Structures are given as C-alpha cells and as structure tokens.
Amino acid sequence: xxxxxxxxxxxxxxxxxxxxxxxxxxxxxxxxxxxxxxxxxxxxxxxxxxxxxxxxxxxxxxxxxxxxxxxxxxxxxxxxxxxxxxxxxxxxxxxxxxxxxxxxxxxxxxxxxxxxxxxxxxxxxxxxxxxxxxxxxxxxxxxxxxxxxxxxxxxxxxxx
Numbered sequence: 001x002x003x004x005x006x007x008x009x010x011x012x013x014x015x016x017x018x019x020x021x022x023x024x025x026x027x028x029x030x031x032x033x034x035x036x037x038x039x040x041x042x043x044x045x046x047x048x049x050x051x052x053x054x055x056x057x058x059x060x061x062x063x064x065x066x067x068x069x070x071x072x073x074x075x076x077x078x079x080x081x082x083x084x085x086x087x088x089x090x091x092x093x094x095x096x097x098x099x100x101x102x103x104x105x106x107x108x109x110x111x112x113x114x115x116x117x118x119x120x121x122x123x124x125x126x127x128x129x130x131x132x133x134x135x136x137x138x139x140x141x142x143x144x145x146x147x148x149x150x151x152x153x154x155x156x157x158x159x160x
Contacts, residue, residue, distance in 0.1 A: 017052050021105050033105045043099045047089060047106035051113050055082030059116055075120040083117065083127050090129040096136055103140070111137055115148045 006015045010027070014020050025033045034041050057063065058078035064071040093099045098106035114134040117124065124131050137143045144150075 017109060018048060018105075021048075021108055025105070031103065033103075033108065035099065035102065035104065040099050043093045044104045044106045047086070047093065047098050048109045050082070050086055050089065051106075051109040055079060055086070056109075056113055056116065058082075059120070072120060075116075076122050079113075079117045079120060079122045080126075082113075083122070083130060087127045087129055090133065094129055094133060097133055103137070107133070107137055110134060111143055112148050 005017060005020060006013055007020045007023075009023070014023055021033060034044055055078065059075045064075065067074040090098060095101040097103055098110055110130070111134060114124075114130065138147070
C-alpha cells in the first residue's frame with residue numbers, strides 16, 4: 001500500500017487518517033470519538049476535515065519535493081493559513097479540547113498537525129487556542145505514547 005498512516009486490523013488494511021478513525025469509531029465505540037449531539041458531531045467533522053484536507057496534505061513528502069529549496073517556507077505558509085482559520089473555529093467550539101470537554105476525532109487530527117507545525121518551525125504564538133488544546137491533549141497518556149515523534153518508524157532526527 002505504501003501509504004501512511006496505515007492500520008492492519010480485522011483482516012483488512014486501511015490507510016488515511018479519517019478512514020481509520022471512522023472504522024475504529026464504528027467497531028470500537030468506547031471511548032466515543034464523535035459526540036452524540038448532531039451539531040457537535042458536525043463541528044468535530046468540520047475541524048477534522050479542515051486539518052486533514054485543508055492543511056496536512058500540503059506538507060506531504062511528494063508535495064514538498066516539488067517545492068525544492070522553498071519547502072520550509074511553503075510548509076510554514078500553508079500551516080499558518082490553515083491555523084489562522086482553525087484558531088477562529090476553535091474559539092467558538094473549544095472547551096478543554098477541540099469541541100467541548102471530551103476527546104474527539106478532531107483532537108486526534110490536531111496533535112499530529114501541531115507536531116508538523118513544530119517540525120517546520122511555525123511560530124505558534126498567534127494560535128493560543130490551538131496551543132492550549134494541544135498541551136492539554138499531550139497530558140493524556142494515549143496522546144503521549146502515540147505522538148508522531150515516538151513511533152518506531154519515525155526518522156531519528158524527529159524522535160522525542
């Protein structure tokens with residue numbers, strides 16, 4: 001398949017973050033990753049889509065290769081534009097986490113994108129809500145152990 005992320009589970013291999021998260025939500029509904037309330041559920045999906053469709057793809061290896069010497073500047077600009085919009089959204093939806101006080105699919109998408117922002121040395125000062133939520137999430141054991149910098153296939157220069 002040569003796609004990341006990928007998950008082998010229940011006799012199938014899935015790739016793409018949201019496909020994996022949705023499968024886990026459907027087959028292992030506890031803890032819930034989508035709120036029961038339809039409005040909050042839509043907000044979670046909106047934030048997750050914003051991150052995985054509107055910000056993250058612009059830092060994929062294949063895209064960055066096309067940017068040559070300008071890849072750092074390109075990545076920083078793409079993340080900053082996406083984070084400006086995300087910060088405004090989160091100011092209306094956030095509690096302790098992206099949507100209210102329960103961890104959701106949106107939070108699962110946020111943490112790796114903030115890790116990407118740090119990797120590309122994005123100034124996080126203009127994004128206090130994103131920064132606070134990420135900090136709160138990284139206090140949770142599940143986020144500590146699953147952080148991109150702690151994965152077995154993480155390049156040495158990006159490891160925690």
